[in-house]
Amino acid sequence: xxxxxxxxxxxxxxxxxxxxxxxxxxxxxxxxxxxxxxxxxxxxxxxxxxxxxxxxxxxxxxxxxxxxxxxxxxxxxxxxxxxxxxxxxxxxxxxxxxxx
Amino acid sequence: xxxxxxxxxxxxxxxxxxxxxxxxxxxxxxxxxxxxxxxxxxxxxxxxxxxxxxxxxxxxxxxxxxxxxxxxxxxxxxxxxxxxxxxxxxxxxxxxxxxxxxxxxxxxxxxxxxxxxxxxxxxxxxxxxxxxxxxxxxxxxxxxxxxxxxxxxxxxxxxxxxxxxxxxxxxxxxxxxxxxxxxxxxxxxxxxxxxxxxxxxxxxxxxxx
Numbered sequence: 001x002x003x004x005x006x007x008x009x010x011x012x013x014x015x016x017x018x019x020x021x022x023x024x025x026x027x028x029x030x031x032x033x034x035x036x037x038x039x040x041x042x043x044x045x046x047x048x049x050x051x052x053x054x055x056x057x058x059x060x061x062x063x064x065x066x067x068x069x070x071x072x073x074x075x076x077x078x079x080x081x082x083x084x085x086x087x088x089x090x091x092x093x094x095x096x097x098x099x100x
Numbered sequence: 101x102x103x104x105x106x107x108x109x110x111x112x113x114x115x116x117x118x119x120x121x122x123x124x125x126x127x128x129x130x131x132x133x134x135x136x137x138x139x140x141x142x143x144x145x146x147x148x149x150x151x152x153x154x155x156x157x158x159x160x161x162x163x164x165x166x167x168x169x170x171x172x173x174x175x176x177x178x179x180x181x182x183x184x185x186x187x188x189x190x191x192x193x194x195x196x197x198x199x200x201x202x203x204x205x206x207x208x209x210x211x212x213x214x215x216x217x218x219x220x221x222x223x224x225x226x227x228x229x230x231x232x233x234x235x236x237x238x239x240x241x242x243x244x245x246x247x248x249x250x251x252x253x254x255x256x257x258x259x260x261x262x263x264x265x266x267x268x269x270x271x272x273x274x275x276x277x278x279x280x281x282x283x284x285x286x287x288x289x290x291x292x293x294x295x296x297x298x299x300x301x302x303x304x305x306x307x308x309x
Contacts, residue, residue, distance in 0.1 A: 025135040034148070034151050035135070036147075036151025036154045036155055038151075039132055039155045040155055043128060043155075062137065064135075065127070065131030065135075
């Protein structure tokens with residue numbers, strides 16, 4: 001499966017700590033992607049079963065939609081992100097400051 | 101009582117408005133709007149909100165066309181704008197028809213010019229839609245679609261004062277779009293077409309950038 005540099009950035013960010021639940025703005029800051037780019041990627045990963053999402057309702061805090069990779073997502077993500085082709089595509093994006 | 105800022109009020113209104121959307125789209129849109137509260141700076145906030153709007157449009161169009169979300173970001177966004185523009189045009193035009201029927205002096209050159217401007221805007225969106233149709237259905241059908249669209253746009257000369265006639269003119273391209281979006285029609289034409297454009301790429305190959 002061919003993935004875009006932006007999708008690879010999101011996967012790399014989520015693979016940083018695969019067990020941790022992340023939220024959209026946090027991922028946006030880390031990857032440097034804007035909402036209109038980040039969320040369609042999250043939605044597609046979710047539709048394909050690579051990502052799981054849940055609402056977090058903590059007291060004194062606003063509700064947040066949280067995301068983390070599923071076991072399938074972690075396996076597929078590692079395979080794709082670590083491939084030489086993916087690394088070559090990620091390099092220029094990282095140099096431009098896309099990945100904080 | 102604490103006074104709410106403009107941004108908070110806007111976000112609250114938009115979050116409430118998400119209830120009007122289908123549940124899955126509403127969930128994602130609400131998530132994006134809640135995150136917008138953390139965004140610092142007006143520029144970034146506006147960018148985040150416009151991203152939210154675009155993503156919601158993409159999801160709505162994807163749902164309508166039964167395609168994976170944002171599989172074709174540009175075409176889906178353009179078609180969302182096109183369909184939105186088209187719906188507004190029908191609404192404005194029909195209301196104006198009702199008004200001019202009651203107050204004939206309202207009819208004038210300014211309105212005719214406005215019609216042409218809108219027609220040109222619709223024609224430009226049609227080019228994007230035609231590109232999408234070429235990829236999905238093949239060249240011949242896309243040319244036929246573009247021809248019908250051009251005829252429909254030219255037919256909107258702004259002089260016909262019969263609301264029924266205008267509705268018929270406007271409903272022709274809409275009916276074509278609806279028919280062509282039907283999976284059954286799509287499959288039938290794909291099977292028949294020998295000169296179709298490139299096949300659909302893998303869904304994840306086009307990211308929403």
